[in-house]
Amino acid sequence: MQDSETRSKPRRSDATRAAILAAARERFAADGYERATIRAIAKDAAIDPSMVMRYYGSKEGLFAAAAEIDLNLPGPMELRMQPADHVGRSLVAHFLDRWERDEVLTALLRVGATNPAGAERMQRILKDQIGPVAAAVCPDPAEAPRRAALVASQVLGMALARFVLRFPLAVEMPREEVIDWLAPTIQRYLTAPNP
Amino acid sequence: MQDSETRSKPRRSDATRAAILAAARERFAADGYERATIRAIAKDAAIDPSMVMRYYGSKEGLFAAAAEIDLNLPGPMELRMQPADHVGRSLVAHFLDRWERDEVLTALLRVGATNPAGAERMQRILKDQIGPVAAAVCPDPAEAPRRAALVASQVLGMALARFVLRFPLAVEMPREEVIDWLAPTIQRYLTAPNP
DNA sequence: TATTGTTGCCAACAAGCGTTGACCAACAGG
DNA sequence: CCTGTTGGTCAACGCTTGTTGGCAACAATA
Incomplete structure (x- = not known):
């Protein structure tokens, strides 16, 4: 060794x-x-x-x-470079890209559903990688964790439907259309005032 | 027998x-x-x-x-009884209720992630039970299936985070807050014009 | 009461699993 | 040319799994 x-x-x-x-x-x-x-x-x-x-x-x-995973999300500086109302869109596109290219993400999603260790690892990724993104763009930093969780729920849900459960309707939906639908959701979860 | x-x-x-x-x-x-x-x-x-x-x-x-499941969703008539802009909210509340009460839903979600038969059963539920709801309230019936899939992606995603992966941030979020955040999303997926 | 079907337990099967240790072939350094 | 290390195979272990068939107790029916 x-x-x-x-x-x-x-x-x-x-x-x-x-x-x-x-x-x-x-x-x-x-x-x-x-x-x-x-x-x-x-x-x-x-x-x-x-x-x-x-x-x-x-x-x-x-x-x-x-299951060593790096989502490769943009850093705080890169985030502030682009127009604030564009973050949702670029994030959704990034996630979709990432998932299509790297089967490990599908693996982790599958394993996380039945294996405690897998679930824990997903939790760490949410905290360490999605959390900072939320913290960088959301109005009140104290709210960042909850907003990150909301973002995760929509992103993971689409990944589940499209790559794990393979719902035909979710699989056949063109990439661009998925982005068009999800982007406003993510944008709102990140930057909208508390509803 | x-x-x-x-x-x-x-x-x-x-x-x-x-x-x-x-x-x-x-x-x-x-x-x-x-x-x-x-x-x-x-x-x-x-x-x-x-x-x-x-x-x-x-x-x-x-x-x-x-895994015999009936989501017990409202029928077309009941849907049209309530104000059109309230459907999202009542649906999210209904799903949350359903999931909290019936562990079978969590079971199916867990099994669907690793078992082909489980995934297929989820697909049927989407088609037979969520589909009609979308068809009843969305502007263009031809689009109903896709909108149903979008709704499923968000609902399943939250169920995944909250009941399967048990992300602390998603678990601790009060029920009412989850509804406040998700309702507009579901509403938009169902009734908003094509983006 | 005699018969027949139902309900349940027990013991075992074959197959598959993660894991282990003995053993062999090729290489590296002196 | 030896000698120790590394890369790899093989056969087996102990265990758990889904599944099966036999057998005893009970209930019902005639």
Whole structure:
């Protein structure tokens, strides 16, 4: 075992590690935590199940590694650069982009629904990544957390309908139309005065 | 086996059947499909696991029976009785009520996230129960399905945050405040002109 | 009372799971 | 050329799962 933080000579096993992680993300996204078996993940990565244990310790450890997520949201400065009434729109577009590109988000959503550890991780993401955005643009900073939660509820709800439950009506709706509908909602949750 | 539709002499086993169903709903709601084991459900109902099989055929059959859901939404006439700009508010209140009272809804949400059969059942509910509401109040009936999907995305998103993931910020938000925030969103999704 | 169906428990099955440790092949440094 | 480390396979462990069939007690009917 070696510190993965410090840059050291690349190991021969790095490729295997990456293959396992990629397969794990795919399986977790498609099947959720319980039905994504280590054996299936190992088969996808074309290695032995025991390697997964060696490199990630346990199934929980593998999931923890696979669910490392950075939403890559704009920082406070970038937020204030654009017109205030445009934040909702650009945020919705960003989320949609993010979700389409990265199956890990779908995986986390699936796992969070049945696994306490997954739910906790989602909570951290809300607090650490969406919270600051709300704090930067909402009128009363004390209200930021609640507004962040509201934003999360609409964004996660659309992600659920579109990428997890795959409601045909939500899947077929063109990206631009989704944005047109959701943007005002997000905008209001962030910046409207208390109703 | 006997037709449960036709009214026949009540069986002695009806109590057991009901106990199993109640325990199943609780477990499915708390743990999701895979982690809610037949053995655990049977123990909760204080009977033998094999009884579950006898009365419901299989685990899937049990879930199908446990997830029979009627959202009890207002009919077209009732909808037109109240002022048109009040529909959003009363709908949100109704959904919140429904979710707080009936753990089956949480169960279905949890199961739908990882189980294809669960997802399909949610889809049917959207189509058969939310769809008509949208059709009754939205300006262009042809658009009703899409608007129903939007409504579902926000309602399910809040249910996810509040009852499944249990984000503290969403859980602690008082019921009335949730309604105040969501009502305008739902109202807009239902009745606003295409954005 | 004798018979027949219902209700329930018990013990076991086969399959699948996460996880472990022994073992082998290839490489690296001296 | 050895020797220790790394990358990897294999076979098995202990356990839990959904599911099944046999068997005893009871109720109902005739």
